[in-house]
Amino acid sequence: MIGLLSGRLIEKNPTELLIDCSGVGYEVKISLNTFSQLSDNEAVRLYTKLIVREDAHLLYGFYSKDEREMFNHLISVSGIGPNTALIMLSSLKTDEVANAIQTEDVRTIQGIKGIGAKTAQRVIIDLKGKVLKFSSSSENIFSQNNTSRFDALNALVSLGFEKKSVEKMLDKIDTGDQTVEVLIKEALRLL
Numbered sequence: 366m367i368g369l370l371s372g373r374l375i376e377k378n379p380t381e382l383l384i385d386c387s388g389v390g391y392e393v394k395i396s397l398n399t400f401s402q403l404s405d406n407e408a409v410r411l412y413t414k415l416i417v418r419e420d421a422h423l424l425y426g427f428y429s430k431d432e433r434e435m436f437n438h439l440i441s442v443s444g445i446g447p448n449t450a451l452i453m454l455s456s457l458k459t460d461e462v463a464n465a466i467q468t469e470d471v472r473t474i475q476g477i478k479g480i481g482a483k484t485a486q487r488v489i490i491d492l493k494g495k496v497l498k499f500s501s502s503s504e505n506i507f508s509q510n511n512t513s514r515f516d517a518l519n520a521l522v523s524l525g526f527e528k529k530s531v532e533k534m535l536d537k538i539d540t541g542d543q544t545v546e547v548l549i550k551e552a553l554r555l556l
Contacts, residue, residue: 366415367391367424374409379520379545380451382426384409393426394447397455397520401546402428416440416447423447431499435459442491444484452524453477456553463499466492478526478556514539517548526556 370393372386379400382393393411403409411426412433425447427433432454439450439462453462456477465473466489474485514535521531534552543551 366417367413369410370413370424370426371408371410373407374403374405377403377405379516379549380523382409382411384411384426391424393424394451395426396432396451397546397549398432398458399426399428414447425451429459432459435462435496435499438492438495439488442484442488444487445480448525449477449479452479452553455524456550460499463496466496469493476554478524478553514545514548516545517552520545520549521552521556526552530556 370384370386370391372384372391374382375385375390376383377400379397380394382395382403384391384393393413395411399411411428412430413427414425414433414436416423416425425436427436436447436450436454439445439453440447445453453474457465457473461473464470469489471482471485471489474480474488475482480488518528518531518535522528531552534555535548538551538555539548
């Protein structure tokens with residue numbers, strides 16, 4: 366239905382954007398990888414996936430076609446919903462997810478919040494032959510121009526983690542010079 370949005374960036378948060386497309390504001394859920402790749406300038410272009418549920422229409426946005434394609438593969442697996450797929454794409458880059466599937470690395474996939482051993486095995490079985498095209502030569506997507514612990518805390522709480530446990534984790538890993546993306550990625554690995 367809605368495959369691409371091109372417009373003016375109104376709000377930018379680690380898990381969600383508000384984009385003005387000719388006077389209509391679209392709320393778009395994004396991964397941390399997409400957040401990291403977007404600059405703060407006003408013009409933005411995202412590949413999207415519209416999920417229609419009984420109680421909501423949810424729009425998910427991706428910086429690249431590859432990330433959207435990986436998202437589509439992930440949500441095709443029984444037990445992986447859109448939010449879990451976004452958490453996976455926030456914890457690992459697209460090529461890292463593909464490599465974990467290809468090498469049958471259950472521990473890496475199971476290390477993501479919301480993924481148990483059976484679901485990790487199901488992801489590997491269902492997607493092993495489908496993710497061959499994703500290359501492992503992507504550059505580091507985390508930019509060094511984002512801010513603080515507050516943004517990391519809000520992003521992790523909006524992903525479903527308890528505020529107290531996130532605050533404790535951030536106390537352990539925050540050295541004061543890390544970007545919001547680094548803090549969130551490290552916290553996702555440890556939570």
